[in-house]
Amino acid sequence: MRKEARTFFKDRRDRPATWWGLVAITALLLGSAQAALITVGPEESIQAAINAAGEGDWIEVQSGTYQENLEVYKPVVLRGNLSTGTGPVIDAKGRHSAVTIYADGVTVEGFVITGSGASADDAGLKITSRDNLVRNNLVGSNANHGILISQAGNNTIRECSVQDNAQQGIMIYQSSDNRLSGNAVMRNLHGIGLFGSTENIIQRNTLSENRADGLYLEKSDKNNITGNQVTNNSIGLSVLSSRGNTIASNNITDNREGMHFVNRNDSESITQKAITERGGVSIKYRPAEGTETKSVNDYEENPFSSNTIYQNYLDNQENVYDDGSNNWYSSALKRGNSYSQFDEPEEGCRDRNRDGVCDSSYNIAGGSLKDLYPLVSREAVLGQYRVKNPDGTQLGMDRNAYLPRSDVLIRFKVPANFTGWMGIFSGARDHVQARTDEALTYRPLPASQSGSLDLKAPSQLGSYDLRLFDQAGLELAYLDFQVMVPSLAAAPLSVSTCEQIAVTYSGAPGMDGDWIGLFRTDSSSPAYRQYLDGNNGSFAFSAPTSGGTYELRMFDGDGNGPLATAGPVEIKPLSGVKIIASPSEASAGQRITVSYWGALPASTIGMYMLTSPDKNMLAMKSTGGNSCGTLTFAIPGPGRYDFRLFENNVYRKHMGASNVVVAG
Numbered sequence: 001m002r003k004e005a006r007t008f009f010k011d012r013r014d015r016p017a018t019w020w021g022l023v024a025i026t027a028l029l030l031g032s033a034q035a036a037l038i039t040v041g042p043e044e045s046i047q048a049a050i051n052a053a054g055e056g057d058w059i060e061v062q063s064g065t066y067q068e069n070l071e072v073y074k075p076v077v078l079r080g081n082l083s084t085g086t087g088p089v090i091d092a093k094g095r096h097s098a099v100t101i102y103a104d105g106v107t108v109e110g111f112v113i114t115g116s117g118a119s120a121d122d123a124g125l126k127i128t129s130r131d132n133l134v135r136n137n138l139v140g141s142n143a144n145h146g147i148l149i150s151q152a153g154n155n156t157i158r159e160c161s162v163q164d165n166a167q168q169g170i171m172i173y174q175s176s177d178n179r180l181s182g183n184a185v186m187r188n189l190h191g192i193g194l195f196g197s198t199e200n201i202i203q204r205n206t207l208s209e210n211r212a213d214g215l216y217l218e219k220s221d222k223n224n225i226t227g228n229q230v231t232n233n234s235i236g237l238s239v240l241s242s243r244g245n246t247i248a249s250n251n252i253t254d255n256r257e258g259m260h261f262v263n264r265n266d267s268e269s270i271t272q273k274a275i276t277e278r279g280g281v282s283i284k285y286r287p288a289e290g291t292e293t294k295s296v297n298d299y300e301e302n303p304f305s306s307n308t309i310y311q312n313y314l315d316n317q318e319n320v321y322d323d324g325s326n327n328w329y330s331s332a333l334k335r336g337n338s339y340s341q342f343d344e345p346e347e348g349c350r351d352r353n354r355d356g357v358c359d360s361s362y363n364i365a366g367g368s369l370k371d372l373y374p375l376v377s378r379e380a381v382l383g384q385y386r387v388k389n390p391d392g393t394q395l396g397m398d399r400n401a402y403l404p405r406s407d408v409l410i411r412f413k414v415p416a417n418f419t420g421w422m423g424i425f426s427g428a429r430d431h432v433q434a435r436t437d438e439a440l441t442y443r444p445l446p447a448s449q450s451g452s453l454d455l456k457a458p459s460q461l462g463s464y465d466l467r468l469f470d471q472a473g474l475e476l477a478y479l480d481f482q483v484m485v486p487s488l489a490a491a492p493l494s495v496s497t498c499e500q501i502a503v504t505y506s507g508a509p510g511m512d513g514d515w516i517g518l519f520r521t522d523s524s525s526p527a528y529r530q531y532l533d534g535n536n537g538s539f540a541f542s543a544p545t546s547g548g549t550y551e552l553r554m555f556d557g558d559g560n561g562p563l564a565t566a567g568p569v570e571i572k573p574l575s576g577v578k579i580i581a582s583p584s585e586a587s588a589g590q591r592i593t594v595s596y597w598g599a600l601p602a603s604t605i606g607m608y609m610l611t612s613p614d615k616n617m618l619a620m621k622s623t624g625g626n627s628c629g630t631l632t633f634a635i636p637g638p639g640r641y642d643f644r645l646f647e648n649n650v651y652r653k654h655m656g657a658s659n660v661v662v663a664g
Contacts, residue, residue: 004619015566033302035077046070046078046090059109065089070099072106080110080137087138091115094143097126107133116142118166123148130154140164145171146188153177160184168193171208172200172220180205187211191233194220201226201495206230214255217242235260245307248330258316259309261366263324311375315340321366328364328371336362336373343377347514351376352513352531354557385510387477391415394450395422395468395477399556400510401535402457403486408481413450418469420445424455427463427480433473440464457483482507482535488516488554488564495543496574497598498628503552506536507564513557521549521568543571545627573630574598579658581643586663588637594658597628602648603655607633610640610660614652622649635663 006008014545035056042064043486049059050072058077069092072078078099080087092098092115095378099113103158106129113124122143125134139146139162149155150173162169169188172178174196181203185191190213191207194200198220204227207214210558214233217223220241225247230236236252239245239261252258310330314320319339322328334357342349342362348425349358362374386396394413402408410422421441436442441455458464460483467478486507495501501518508514517526518541541628544550577598586592594605602625606617618641621631635641644659 008381009118028055050074050076050078061088063088065091067093067097069090069096072099072101072103072108074103075105076103077107078109078111079107082110087111087112091125092117092122092142094118097121097123097148098142099125099129101125101132102129104130105132107135109133109135109137112138112140112340114139114141116144118143120144121148121150123171124165126150127152127155132156133158135159137161138163139169142166145169145281146185147171148173149175149176149178155179157182158182161186163187169207171195172197176200179203184208185210185214191215191230191277194218196220198222200224203227205229206231210234213238214252216240217245219436221245231255235524236314238262239307241627243306247307247309248311250312252312253315255316256318256454257321258314258319259312259321261307261320261322261324261326308598310337310373311335312337314338318365318411320364322364322369323366324369326369328362328369329373334373336371336375338375338377339371342374349374350512352557355515383481385481386411387479389477393468393476395466397466397479397481398511399481400479401482401507402509403485404459404461404483406457407453408457408466410455410456411450411452412445412468412469412475414445416449418445418449418461418470420468420476422453422455422466422468425460425465425467427465429465431467431475431478434467434469434475435473439467459483460644461485473557481510482568484535486554486564488552488566490552490566490569493567494572496572496597497543497545497547498574498630499543501541501543501569502538503530503541503566504538505532505554505564508532508535508537508554509556509563510535511557514555515557516552516554518544518550518569521551526553542630543569545629547571577645577656579643579645579656581658584659584661586635586661588635588663590635590663592633592635592641592643592661594631594633594643596623596631596645598621598655599627599629599645600647600655601625604646604649604652605631606644606646608642608644612643614644614646615655617644620649635661638663 035058037058037060038049038053040046040061046061046066047068047070053059053076055075060079060081062081063086082451087110088113090098094115095117097116116122116124124139124142126148128150130153134157137160139160142165144166145168146162147157147170152175155178157180162183162185165188168190169185170180170192172194176198179201183205184204186208188210190212191210192202194217196219199222201224206229208231210233213235214230216238220242222244226249228250230250230252231254233255235257236255236257307326309326309328314337339362341347352359356376358374358376362371385400386394388394392415396411398409401402421436421442421444425439440458443453443455462483465478465480468476470476484507489504491502514532516530518528519526528541530539548571549566550571552571553562554564555561574597580595582593603623604620607619608617618636619633641661645655647653647655
C-alpha cells in the first residue's frame with residue numbers, strides 16, 4: 001500500500017529558511033509498522049529528509065557527495081544505495097562530525113563517511129545514544145576519530161572499513177555493552193581504543209597497519225577481546241591499568257611488539273591523563289559540560305589485576321610484556337598462548353604427552369608472571385626432527401630411528417617453482433651430486449612448495465641419510481637416521497618396594513614423546529612413566545609401594561607399541577623399618593636424599609643434630625601416607641646429622657634412625 005507522497009525542501013545557508021529545494025520522496029509501507037521510504041538524490045539534503053521523517057522511516061540516499069553535518073535526533077534507518085557500486089559520500093569538509101547520532105535505535109549503513117574536524121570530540125561518525133546499528137560503511141580520512149562511541153551503550157558496529165583516520169579508527173569512551181565485530185580497521189594512528197569503558201565485545205575484527213596500537217585498553221574493565229586478527233601494527237595490543245578483561249583466540253602477528261601490559265596507579269584525573277598520555281590522541285577527548293571526571297583513586301582498589309589472556313597466537317619481534325598480575329592462561333581449559341619463540345623443542349617447548357601444551361612454563365617479560373600452559377606449534381607436534389636452511393628449505397622426519405622396512409614420514413618445504421627429489425642413501429656415502437638410480441629408494445617431490453611424502457626404511461640395520469636434491473642432482477639438505485630394533489633391559493629382576501630398578505634401552509625412535517612405563521603384567525596403565533632422551537640411554541625407577549609382578553614396556557611418542565619389553569620384575573614388600581641418607585658426606589646447603597621403608601600412614605621424618613633429643617628437630621616432613629619412598633632435606637651447616645622416623649608428629653614415637661651424615 002502506498003502512502004500519500006510528501007514533499008520537503010533542502011536548507012540553504014545563503015537563503016532564508018523558507019527557500020527550499022524539492023526532494024523526491026517515495027513512500028511505501030514496510031510491514032505492519034507502515035514506515036515510509038524516503039529517497040534522497042544528488043543536490044538534495046539528507047538532513048532535510050531526517051527532519052521530515054517520522055520515527056521508523058527509511059531514508060535511502062542515492063550515490064553522490066553530500067557536504068553536510070548530519071544530526072540524527074529520531075530513530076530512522078539511513079541507507080546508502082549501493083546499486084551503482086559506490087555508496088553515497090557524507091563529507092563534513094573539515095568541520096565538526098560528519099554524522100552524529102543522538103537518538104536511540106538508529107541504523108546507518110552503506111555510506112562513505114569522511115572529512116571530520118580535528119577537535120577532540122569530532123569524528124566521522126559519533127554516537128551518544130543506545131541501541132544503534134552501524135554496518136557496511138567506509139569511514140575514512142577523518143581528522144580525528146573515525147567512529148566515536150561516547151558515554152553510550154548497546155551499540156553495534158560491524159562490517160565497516162575504518163581507515164586512514166588521524167587518531168583512533170574506533171574509539172569507545174566511557175561506554176559499556178557495545179559490540180564491534182567483523183570490521184577492518186587499518187592505517188589509523190590507533191586501531192581500536194577503549195578508555196574508561198566496560199563490558200564491551202571486540203570480536204573478529206582485522207586490525208592492521210596502524211601506526212601505534214592495533215588495539216588498546218586504558219582504565220577499561222571486563223571487556224571481551226576475542227578472535228581478532230592483529231597484524232603489522234607498532235604494538236598489537238596494549239592494556240594499561242585495566243582489569244578483568246578476557247583476551248582470547250586472537251592472532252597477533254608481525255607487529256613490532258605483540259602484547260604490552262602496564263600497571264599505572266596514579267592520581268591524575270582521567271581528563272588530565274587523556275591530555276598528557278599517548279601524545280594527545282584519542283584520550284584527548286573532552287567530555288561534555290557537567291560530565292563528572294574521576295581520579296584513578298576513585299576506582300576500586302587494585303585497579304589492574306587478573307586480565308585473562310589465553311589461546312592467542314603471538315608471532316612478533318617482541319611478543320609480550322607485562323608488569324602487572326594477569327593470568328596468561330585459562331585454569332579451566334589448561335590452555336595458555338602460543339609464542340613464536342617458544343613453541344618448538346629446540347626453543348625449550350617439549351610436548352611429550354601430546355596434549356598440545358609445552359611441558360614447561362613460559363616466563364612473561366616485565367615481571368615474574370608465567371604462562372603455565374604455553375601452546376606447542378602443530379609443526380613441532382608433527383615432526384621434532386628437522387633441518388632448516390637459510391633459503392627457507394626445510395626437511396623433516398617424525399623420528400630419527402626406524403624399524404626395518406617401516407614407513408618413513410617426511411615433510412618438506414622448498415622455494416617456489418622448485419623441481420627435485422629426495423632419496424635414502426647409506427650414511428657412509430659422500431655428500432656429492434647424485435642421480436636417482438644411486439639412491440636405495442627415492443621419490444620426486446610433488447609440484448608444491450610444501451607437503452609430505454612416504455619412503456620405506458631399508459631392511460638392513462645401520463646408519464642412513466635422507467637427502468634432498470634439485471633436478472640437477474645438487475644436494476640441498478639432509479637428515480641422518482638409524483634403522484634399529486628397540487631393546488629394553490631391567491636389573492635386578494627381584495627387588496623390595498621402593499628400591500631402585502636400573503633400566504637400559506636402545507633403538508628408541510627418537511621422537512620427543514618416546515617413553516618407557518613400569519606396568520603390572522596384567523594392567524594397561526603404567527605405575528610409572530619415564531620420557532626418553534635420544535635413541536639409547538639409562539635411568540632408574542623406584543619400585544612401587546605395592547608388591548607384585550611387573551614388566552617394562554617401551555612406546556613411541558604417538559603411543560604406538562609396545563616396541564620392546566623387559567621383565568618380569570618381582571617386587572616384594574620389605575618387612576621392618578629401614579632409613580638410608582645419601583650422600584653420607586656433604587657440605588653446607590647440600591641436599592640429602594632420605595629413603596625410608598616401613599612408615600605408617602601418619603609418619604614423619606625429622607632432621608637432627610646427632611646428639612639432639614627428638615623434640616629439637618631442625619626440620620620435619622610428612623611421608624604423605626606412603627609406607628616407603630624418599631624425602632629431601634638441605635643441610636644447614638657443618639656438623640653431624642641423622643634422620644629419624646616417627647609414627648606421627650604429635651607423640652613422636654620413635655621408629656628408627658638413619659646413618660650419620662657428616663657435613664664439613
